[in-house]
Amino acid sequence: MKVIKFGGSSVANPKNIKKAFSILQQKNQEGEIAVVFSAFGGVTEILLQSAEKAKLGDKSYIDDVKLLEERHFEVVKEMIPIKLQSPVLTYIKLRFNELEDLYHGIFLIKECSPRTLDYVGSFGERLSAYILVELLKLEGFPAVYLDARSVIRTNDRFGNAKVDFSVTNDLIQDFFHQNQGIKVITGFIASTEKGETTTLGRSGSDYTAAIFASALNADALEIWTDVSGVMTSDPRLVYTAFTIPQLSYAEAMELSHFGAKVIFPATMQPAMKKGIPVFIKNTFAPDNAGTLINNDAPNGKIIKGISSMSGISLLNIQGAGLIEVVGVSRRVFGALGDAGVNVILISQASSEHSICVAIKTFEVARAKEAIEGEFIYEIRNGEMDPVIVVSEMAVVAAVGENMKHNPGASGRMFQSLGQNNVNVYAIAQGSSELNISAVVSQADLQKALNALHEAFFLSDNKVLHLFLVGVGLIGKALTKMISNQREKLQRENDLDIQIHGIANSRFMAFHEDGFDLKNCPAPEDAEGAQKMDIDKFLQQMEEMNFSNTVFVDCTASQTVADVYDRILEAKIAIVTPNKKANSSSLEKYKELKKLAYKRGVKFLYETNVAAGLPVISTLQDLMLSGDKVIRIEAVLSGSMNYIFSEFENGLSFSEVVRQAKEKGYTEPDPRDDLSGMDVGRKILILGREAEQDLHFDDISIQSMVPEDCVDLEEVEAFFEQLKTHDDSFEKLLEEAKAKGEKLRFMATLENGKAKVGLNSLDASHPFYSLKGSDNMILFTTERYHDFPMIIRGPGAGADVTAAGVFADVIRLGNYSR
Ligand SMILES: NC(=O)C1=CN([C@@H]2O[C@H](COP(=O)(O)OP(=O)(O)OC[C@H]3O[C@@H](n4cnc5c(N)ncnc54)[C@H](O)[C@@H]3O)[C@@H](O)[C@H]2O)C=CC1
Numbered sequence: 159m160k161v162i163k164f165g166g167s168s169v170a171n172p173k174n175i176k177k178a179f180s181i182l183q184q185k186n187q188e189g190e191i192a193v194v195f196s197a198f199g200g201v202t203e204i205l206l207q208s209a210e211k212a213k214l215g216d217k218s219y220i221d222d223v224k225l226l227e228e229r230h231f232e233v234v235k236e237m238i239p240i241k242l243q244s245p246v247l248t249y250i251k252l253r254f255n256e257l258e259d260l261y262h263g264i265f266l267i268k269e270c271s272p273r274t275l276d277y278v279g280s281f282g283e284r285l286s287a288y289i290l291v292e293l294l295k296l297e298g299f300p301a302v303y304l305d306a307r308s309v310i311r312t313n314d315r316f317g318n319a320k321v322d323f324s325v326t327n328d329l330i331q332d333f334f335h336q337n338q339g340i341k342v343i344t345g346f347i348a349s350t351e352k353g354e355t356t357t358l359g360r361s362g363s364d365y366t367a368a369i370f371a372s373a374l375n376a377d378a379l380e381i382w383t384d385v386s387g388v389m390t391s392d393p394r395l396v397y398t399a400f401t402i403p404q405l406s407y408a409e410a411m412e413l414s415h416f417g418a419k420v421i422f423p424a425t426m427q428p429a430m431k432k433g434i435p436v437f438i439k440n441t442f443a444p445d446n447a448g449t450l451i452n453n454d455a456p457n458g459k460i461i462k463g464i465s466s467m468s469g470i471s472l473l474n475i476q477g478a479g480l481i482e483v484v485g486v487s488r489r490v491f492g493a494l495g496d497a498g499v500n501v502i503l504i505s506q507a508s509s510e511h512s513i514c515v516a517i518k519t520f521e522v523a524r525a526k527e528a529i530e531g532e533f534i535y536e537i538r539n540g541e542m543d544p545v546i547v548v549s550e551m552a553v554v555a556a557v558g559e560n561m562k563h564n565p566g567a568s569g570r571m572f573q574s575l576g577q578n579n580v581n582v583y584a585i586a587q588g589s590s591e592l593n594i595s596a597v598v599s600q601a602d603l604q605k606a607l608n609a610l611h612e613a614f615f616l617s618d619n620k621v622l623h624l625f626l627v628g629v630g631l632i633g634k635a636l637t638k639m640i641s642n643q644r645e646k647l648q649r650e651n652d653l654d655i656q657i658h659g660i661a662n663s664r665f666m667a668f669h670e671d672g673f674d675l676k677n678c679p680a681p682e683d684a685e686g687a688q689k690m691d692i693d694k695f696l697q698q699m700e701e702m703n704f705s706n707t708v709f710v711d712c713t714a715s716q717t718v719a720d721v722y723d724r725i726l727e728a729k730i731a732i733v734t735p736n737k738k739a740n741s742s743s744l745e746k747y748k749e750l751k752k753l754a755y756k757r758g759v760k761f762l763y764e765t766n767v768a769a770g771l772p773v774i775s776t777l778q779d780l781m782l783s784g785d786k787v788i789r790i791e792a793v794l795s796g797s798m799n800y801i802f803s804e805f806e807n808g809l810s811f812s813e814v815v816r817q818a819k820e821k822g823y824t825e826p827d828p829r830d831d832l833s834g835m836d837v838g839r840k841i842l843i844l845g846r847e848a849e850q851d852l853h854f855d856d857i858s859i860q861s862m863v864p865e866d867c868v869d870l871e872e873v874e875a876f877f878e879q880l881k882t883h884d885d886s887f888e889k890l891l892e893e894a895k896a897k898g899e900k901l902r903f904m905a906t907l908e909n910g911k912a913k914v915g916l917n918s919l920d921a922s923h924p925f926y927s928l929k930g931s932d933n934m935i936l937f938t939t940e941r942y943h944d945f946p947m948i949i950r951g952p953g954a955g956a957d958v959t960a961a962g963v964f965a966d967v968i969r970l971g972n973y974s975r
């Protein structure tokens with residue numbers, strides 16, 4: 159025997175009823191069944207609201223009830239042939255006449271007792287089960303209507319009646335012995351010994367099904383609803399949540415207590431006592447396996463699900479007067495109990511200085527008053543502080559029997575919350591080790607759930623949430639690269655990259671689900687584009703509060719670099735080709751590194767020097783492994799190398815500079831390259847990475863920008879003016895050629911001093927052979943003493959730079975996995 163229960167959504171309309179019936183067809187062929195139906199979706203709520211309206215003298219209840227009547231008529235008219243409708247319609251009419259009288263009575267006396275309310279509420283299931291029996295008969299089922307009030311006996315706690323199982327079990331068994339056919343049972347309702355109608359409380363129809371399953375020693379209880387079982391977390395907050403295949407009863411109870419609304423703990427108890435397996439299935443996707451809840455040993459992952467509860471406040475009851483005083487907890491919880499406050503979580507440190515209690519926010523005023531009343535003298539005497547209330551909180555709970563005697567679950571939980579900058583206000587774990595709960599701020603709830611979900615279920619699978627400032631040459635190339643590579647990364651590396659924020663110097667835009675990278679708009683064209691403001695950009699990024707947030711700076715802006723400390727402080731990783739931060743004051747450089755270390759967050763800037771070439775990481779590895787840099791000689795500018803090598807081929811100097819810009823090698827303003835500033839910044843960064851306390855003043859820089867080009871506002875005006883200097887650059891070139899040499903713009907660092915400038919080099923020099931946008935870096939170190947370590951390759955350009963930025967982003971995805 160299987161007891162099968164369909165919820166309100168499964169019988170909300172004829173279309174859904176047909177789906178439920180086709181499931182029943184199959185179940186009936188498999189073996190004996192009994193069926194429990196809820197009221198048609200939403201009916202019970204309207205019945206109860208109408209009673210409330212009538213009580214308040216609001217006559218609109220009449221229209222509501224009329225609509226309900228119509229809705230029931232409609233089902234009959236649509237699903238039963240016309241000549242068979244009459245008795246069913248009459249039954250419905252009679253029930254609604256009765257209801258009208260009832261509501262009228264409530265309206266007249268302006269009173270509706272819990273007893274009356276239960277009677278009103280019973281009409282939903284009585285109507286649905288009756289109609290469904292008639293429909294099932296038409297489909298050929300040998301259906302028998304069973305009004306559960308005749309067999310489920312309860313006390314008279316109306317609204318949430320307690321079942322007398324010894325009487326109920328006998329009555330159910332007798333009914334089943336005396337009546338053949340498929341029993342179609344009204345959910346939710348029962349009756350007292352005196353025959354008064356009662357209801358079974360929240361999820362009462364599930365409870366009805368479990369009562370029958372238990373009384374009949376059923377082989378299984380199937381709850382058919384509108385979701386495919388219990389999910390690992392709330393799918394509205396965690397998009398990667400998935401159905402849990404199997405849960406123990408205890409796990410299901412814990413999960414449902416904190417949020418998994420698919421099942422309600424009390425409803426499972428009768429089934430649980432008898433060890434009857436409970437299946438949670440989806441009427442609208444019957445092929446989905448759903449969730450099986452039974453007594454089998456826990457298997458698989460260390461936890462089964464992560465649940466949550468919003469609308470929480472913390473009460474801190476603290477003071478020196480609490481220490482080693484027996485009976486304080488009794489008084490706290492006694493006062494809360496007397497005030498009818500439900501305690502959700504309790505935490506007390508062994509110092510006994512404080513007791514922390516989580517309750518629903520709507521109960522705060524009552525709770526505070528109750529505790530402060532109880533401890534009025536202690537508070538007056540200063541032995542205890544007034545109750546401190548922290549509102550806007552939420553509880554997240556990791557649930558699973560596998561945590562028992564299995565070290566590491568709490569470590570993983572709090573590590574992942576910490577890594578994502580989620581502050582934990584209180585913690586509770588009972589010795590059953592079934593549930594670890596943490597109180598976090600409501601604002602952090604979604605991030606916390608996602609971080610935990612990733613840590614426990616998707617530890618091989620990571621989503622990076624990018625906020626990209628600077629959608630110019632490099633930013634655009636990066637977006638395109640991510641778009642092209644995304645599917646492969648998802649498929650082969652379990653890494654997903656989404657871009658949620660984009661900005662240029664004028665506009666910014668955000669997308670909760672991530673921009674469509676294949677057609678990523680310019681910030682000004684994106685929906686909801688706003689004027690760019692870096693503070694607002696950061697604010698929005700922080701408010702979106704994703705786990706694994708990454709700030710990518712593809713500008714050359716000092717203003718953007720100036721906010722890195724705020725970003726790192728918020729535990730958000732930074733990836734950037736922008737050299738401004740690392741080449742500002744030595745203090746700032748050190749502070750950022752320290753901050754990143756202290757906050758346990760990554761600050762990656764491989765592309766600060768030589769674009770995508772592995773220069774910075776190589777130098778960092780040398781330093782970490784104990785080497786010492788003696789000298790660095792380098793060509794560090796892709797554009798300057800392009801300019802001075804291409805210039806040899808007959809073009810004028812100003813034309814080659816323009817070409818370098820067009821090819822994407824120069825800085826946004828090419829004078830940053832020609833002035834030697836860009837190379838100066840790079841050698842400064844290399845010196846600092848080589849653990850030398852280098853300041854910008856320690857670098858002597860030869861600028862190639864003619865005096866009269868320095869102050870021109872527009873880049874175009876500069877190009878025009880540069881033409882007037884072509885001859886003098888031509889002369890420099892001729893002089894070098896005459897000596898059989900080549901012009902190379904290079905940097906050297908030795909003995910704490912750096913030099914940047916143009917050199918004429920003969921064929922014996924390694925830089926002589928460089929071509930195009932090549933960079934070359936020679937590290938002479940204690941280990942690489944006789945022959946330097948050499949890194950060479952293209953050191954500028956959109957693709958190689960974006961690839962370097964992309965590689966840093968991917969690196970972030972691989973940390974902590
Ligand atoms: N082009 C190359 O080969 C390489 C470039 N880099 C660095 O990459 C960065 C970007 O270079 P490109 O893409 O070539 O420059 P770009 O001029 O093409 O793009 C810069 C972007 O930043 C935006 N921007 C500027 N100030 C801003 C602000 N305050 N707020 C928001 N957005 C702002 C601009 O509107 C533009 O969208 C620079 O720091 C550059 O030094 C690093 C290695 C190589």
Ligand SMILES: N[C@@H](CC=O)C(=O)O
Pocket residue numbers: 766768769794795796797798823824825831836953954955
């Ligand atoms: N403008 C730079 C590119 C970025 O660092 C160069 O020419 O090398």
